[in-house]
Amino acid sequence: MRLLLVEDSRRLQTWVGTGLRRAGYAVDIASDGIQGLRLAQAHTYDVVVLDLMLPGLDGFEILKRLRDSGGEAHVLILTARDTVEDKVRGFGLGADDYLIKPFAFEELLARIQSLVRRRHGRKNPRITIGPLSVDTASRRAFLGETPLVLTAREYALLEYLALRRGAVVSRIDIETHLYEGKAEPTSNVVESAVAALRRRIDVEGATSLIETRRGEGYILRGPGQ
Amino acid sequence: MKSIQRTLQLRLLGALLLVLGGAGLGLFVLLQHLLVRSFDQGLAAKARVLAGMVQVARGQIEPEFDEAKLPEFERQHEPEYFELRTSDGKVHSRSKSLQGATLTGPDMDRGLRGNKATTFWDLRLPDHRRGRAVVLLFLPRIKDNDLGVPPPLMLLVGRNRESLDEAFRSVLLALGLVGGVLLLLIPALISVVARRGLRPLRDLADRAGQIDARTLSARFPISDLPRELLPICQRLNDLLDRVSTSMARERRFSADAAHELRTPLAELRTIADVSLAQDGLGPDMTAALQDIRSSAVQLDRVVSTLLALARCEAGQQMVNLQTVSLSEAIRDVVRPFEVAARSRGLTVTSGSGEAMVQADRALLVAIITNLFSNAVAYTPDGGRIAWSLAETPDRTILRLENTNPGLVSADLVHVFEPFWRRDAARTGGEHVGVGLALVAAYTQLMGAEATVSLPNAATVAFDLRLPRSVPDQ
Numbered sequence: 001m002r003l004l005l006v007e008d009s010r011r012l013q014t015w016v017g018t019g020l021r022r023a024g025y026a027v028d029i030a031s032d033g034i035q036g037l038r039l040a041q042a043h044t045y046d047v048v049v050l051d052l053m054l055p056g057l058d059g060f061e062i063l064k065r066l067r068d069s070g071g072e073a074h075v076l077i078l079t080a081r082d083t084v085e086d087k088v089r090g091f092g093l094g095a096d097d098y099l100i101k102p103f104a105f106e107e108l109l110a111r112i113q114s115l116v117r118r119r120h121g122r123k124n125p126r127i128t129i130g131p132l133s134v135d136t137a138s139r140r141a142f143l144g145e146t147p148l149v150l151t152a153r154e155y156a157l158l159e160y161l162a163l164r165r166g167a168v169v170s171r172i173d174i175e176t177h178l179y180e181g182k183a184e185p186t187s188n189v190v191e192s193a194v195a196a197l198r199r200r201i202d203v204e205g206a207t208s209l210i211e212t213r214r215g216e217g218y219i220l221r222g223p224g225q
Numbered sequence: 226m227k228s229i230q231r232t233l234q235l236r237l238l239g240a241l242l243l244v245l246g247g248a249g250l251g252l253f254v255l256l257q258h259l260l261v262r263s264f265d266q267g268l269a270a271k272a273r274v275l276a277g278m279v280q281v282a283r284g285q286i287e288p289e290f291d292e293a294k295l296p297e298f299e300r301q302h303e304p305e306y307f308e309l310r311t312s313d314g315k316v317h318s319r320s321k322s323l324q325g326a327t328l329t330g331p332d333m334d335r336g337l338r339g340n341k342a343t344t345f346w347d348l349r350l351p352d353h354r355r356g357r358a359v360v361l362l363f364l365p366r367i368k369d370n371d372l373g374v375p376p377p378l379m380l381l382v383g384r385n386r387e388s389l390d391e392a393f394r395s396v397l398l399a400l401g402l403v404g405g406v407l408l409l410l411i412p413a414l415i416s417v418v419a420r421r422g423l424r425p426l427r428d429l430a431d432r433a434g435q436i437d438a439r440t441l442s443a444r445f446p447i448s449d450l451p452r453e454l455l456p457i458c459q460r461l462n463d464l465l466d467r468v469s470t471s472m473a474r475e476r477r478f479s480a481d482a483a484h485e486l487r488t489p490l491a492e493l494r495t496i497a498d499v500s501l502a503q504d505g506l507g508p509d510m511t512a513a514l515q516d517i518r519s520s521a522v523q524l525d526r527v528v529s530t531l532l533a534l535a536r537c538e539a540g541q542q543m544v545n546l547q548t549v550s551l552s553e554a555i556r557d558v559v560r561p562f563e564v565a566a567r568s569r570g571l572t573v574t575s576g577s578g579e580a581m582v583q584a585d586r587a588l589l590v591a592i593i594t595n596l597f598s599n600a601v602a603y604t605p606d607g608g609r610i611a612w613s614l615a616e617t618p619d620r621t622i623l624r625l626e627n628t629n630p631g632l633v634s635a636d637l638v639h640v641f642e643p644f645w646r647r648d649a650a651r652t653g654g655e656h657v658g659v660g661l662a663l664v665a666a667y668t669q670l671m672g673a674e675a676t677v678s679l680p681n682a683a684t685v686a687f688d689l690r691l692p693r694s695v696p697d698q
Contacts, residue, residue: 011492019499053484080487081480082529083536084543101491102525105498 001116001156002026002177004048006036006062007078008055016049019105020112023139024156026178033057040066045073046177047115049108050095052079052086060093067094074115078103113137120163127162130222132201132209134162143201153178154197161210161220170217194218229426230419237415245407249400256396264357264389265345272343272361272382275307281375282368286317298322306350306358306383312376326351328358328381336360350383355390358383425451429458441469475539479532486528493521530659533591534643537666544585544670548694551580551589551621555612558593562601570606576613580621582691588667589691592675593623595660596687600627616693623689632685640677641665 003025007013013029020027028043030036033056040048040062048066052059063075076097077090087098096118097111117125117136125137134141141148141158150158156178161169171190179189194210202208211219275295279288288309297305304322308329311317316327328348336344343361350356361380429445436443444465445458497518501511536542559575566573582589600610608628615622632640639645643662668675674690 009488009492012488012495015492015495015499019495019502022499022502053480080484080491082483082532083480083541101487102494102521103491105495105502 001046001160002028002043003112004028004030004036004039004043004045004073006030006033006040006048006054006059007051008032008053009051016105016108019109022152023109024152024159025112026156033059033062037062037065040071040073041069043176046119047112048073048075049078049112050075052077052081052090060089063090063093063095074119076108076111076115078108110137113139116163122163127165129162129165129220130209131203132162132222134159136163141201143203148200150197150200153193154200157193157197158201158220161218164220166219166221168213168217168219173217230423233419233423234412234415237419238412241411241415242408245404245411249404253396253400257393260389260392260396264386265343265359268345268357268359268382268384269343269361271305271384272307272359272380273363275309275382276361276363276365276378276380279309279363279378279380280366280368286311286365286376286378287368288318290318303352303354303385305385306356306381308379308381310379310381312379314379317378323351328383333358333360333381347386348383350385354385354387356383357386357389425454429454433461436465441465441472472541476541479535479539479541482535483528483532486532487525490521490525490528494518494525497521527659530663531643534659534663534666537663537670542588542667542670544588546583546585546671548581549584549586549589551582551584551623551691552578552614554586554589555593555623558590558597559612562597566601566604566610569601569604571601571604572609574609574611576611578614580614580616581694582621583694584671584673584691588671592664592667592689595664596625596689599660600625600687603630604628605630619693620690621693623691625687625689626680626684629679629683629685632679634679637677637679641675 001024003020005013005016005020005027007016007029008031010031013031017027017029028039028045030039033054035056036050036054037057050059050062054062057065059077059079063077066073066075074096075094076099077095078099078101079086080101082100090098096115099108099111113125113136117123122136125135127134127136131144132141136159139155139159141150141155157174160174160177174190174193194212198208198210201210209220209222211221213219275290278290279286281287286309292299298307298320299322304320306320306323306328308319308323308327309317314329319325319327330346330348332346332348333344336346337360342363343359345357345359347355347357359382361382362377363380365375365378367375432443432445444462447455447458447462450458497514500506501514501518506514533542555576559573563573597610604610604627608630610625610627612623612625615624641661641664644658646658664675668689672692674688676688676690678686678688680686
């Protein structure tokens with residue numbers, strides 16, 4: 001999942017960014033309104049975390065222009081402004097969630113996760129594919145009843161495939177949503193990540209849950225689906 | 226209440242009725258005068274015709290009334306009358322219709338004194354009809370070139386005046402009809418005109434009525450405005466400009482203050498949260514990060530309360546009064562505090578009963594939360610907390626009692642002041658004493674009242690008096 005954090009406080013950039021990356025998200029950071037709007041319009045983000053009081057362009061204006069230009073990313077406003085008027089204005093301009101600073105980091109994570117689920121049209125936090133189940137609320141995966149030990153990156157890849165279960169996900173998609181655009185076109189970072197994930201989730205000797213479509217990408221589906 | 230429209234309507238109606246009444250009366254008098262004059266001219270002409278038939282020969286008056294030409298003086302039914310008199314008043318001759326009666330009367334004598342050629346008067350005719358008569362003073366013709374001055378003579382002619390009265394009645398009827406129609410039309414007309422004329426004023430009032438703290442950006446349109454209302458609207462617009470500028474400044478200040486205070490708090494808290502989630506922290510590091518987080522959380526509570534207080538003082542706190550269940554609000558709020566109270570060995574006694582009050586639900590919950598939080602924080606270990614509801618005819622009273630931590634009656638005046646604490650060292654800094662200040666501010670906004678008292682030396686009692694909700698009829 002790829003997020004954009006538009007925030008002018010350097011410390012919040014660092015620490016919210018660190019926390020989100022550790023949770024397995026690819027995070028781009030903008031430190032002023034103009035850069036924030038440019039990034040939000042240039043890339044397809046799953047969620048934009050937007051501060052309101054920003055140098056350059058304030059959050060409301062970014063939100064308005066983003067929506068006017070057809071931007072569909074889910075937007076979570078993260079701000080110190082706590083009045084009902086501000087909240088109403090934010091939602092009126094097309095925000096999907098509103099969290100007031102200071103906040104518990106866990107709550108921010110849970111809200112972002114909920115927005116990601118909604119982006120993929122799901123309400124149930126638990127996704128089941130054959131013997132595999134992914135709990136997007138607790139961010140854990142299970143094989144049968146056994147919890148799987150996954151790194152945050154591996155989990156993020158699994159969740160991304162699970163949210164689009166049964167559909168082909170291209171390598172480019174995975175790169176842009178999970179790797180902050182750092183991957184070189186020729187690099188095999190996605191291939192090796194998929195290989196690592198297969199080792200974790202596949203039962204010895206059985207067909208892999210992640211099928212490779214040559215030249216197209218990957219598809220996660222249960223046996224017989 | 227005074228109404229410009231009603232006053233205007235009444236005055237216009239009064240003035241119009243006066244003008245129309247005067248005009249009607251004047252018209253009637255004029256028409257009456259014209260009718261009488263034309264009637265009198267006919268009467269005088271008849272008299273002159275008769276006078277032309279009188280001549281004097283050798284001192285003798287010789288009337289030559291041609292009976293055939295004057296049938297109106299002969300007939301039985303509604304005849305006319307004449308008399309010929311000498312200047313000393315002696316009757317020389319009279320029409321048959323008079324049958325010995327006379328046309329003279331006091332009105333004639335009064336008129337003759339003016340010495341005019343003709344004098345008219347009203348009288349009762351011999352057949353008892355109302356009539357009008359004329360007396361013509363004239364010099365008769367002298368017959369056969371007879372020399373000498375002829376004696377002046379008087380010729381009286383009387384005639385039925387019913388046709389004249391009939392004309393009067395017709396005029397009166399016509400005027401009455403027109404007047405009646407106008408009486409019906411005028412009030413309706415005035416009402417429509419006044420309503421139309423006052424429409425700009427009503428529009429202005431409607432516009433002004435729609436302005437509140439949220440719609441301060443609205444302005445009164447200046448173009449197409451009647452000249453009389455222009456200065457009012459300009460002044461109102463100026464006033465709105467100033468009010469909205471100052472409101473915007475206040476709002477910006479409190480938004481800036483919130484941002485500047487909350488952003489570093491958010492940083493602190495996020496650093497602590499994210500660092501605590503990391504594996505491999507030693508116990509010392511974990512404890513330190515947890516303390517940082519607690520301090521940030523506590524500081525946030527204080528900042529939030531202070532910002533809320535500032536908003537109350539700047540008049541920016543919206544209050545939405547509605548019917549709220551006080552008992553339900555208390556039950557919702559108390560539950561989490563009961564856990565904290567139990568862990569400190571406090572006895573909590575709950576009240577019973579249902580009570581509906583007029584309040585803003587969010588503000589009410591904040592008030593009750595602060596009152597209970599205060600009670601749980603300050604009641605000494607092993608003490609007791611009790612709440613109960615009571616009702617007076619117009620108020621519902623929530624009483625919250627707890628064991629006295631050491632307040633004396635002199636302290637009570639300070640309890641609702643911000644940052645006041647009985648003993649700063651005792652509570653360990655969890656409470657900084659702004660909660661009750663917010664309670665005071667919120668109760669005031671809702672038209673409620675909060676007081677503190679010491680029913681006995683061992684008990685502190687807070688009373689929250691809220692307006693009772695009036696049940697729908």
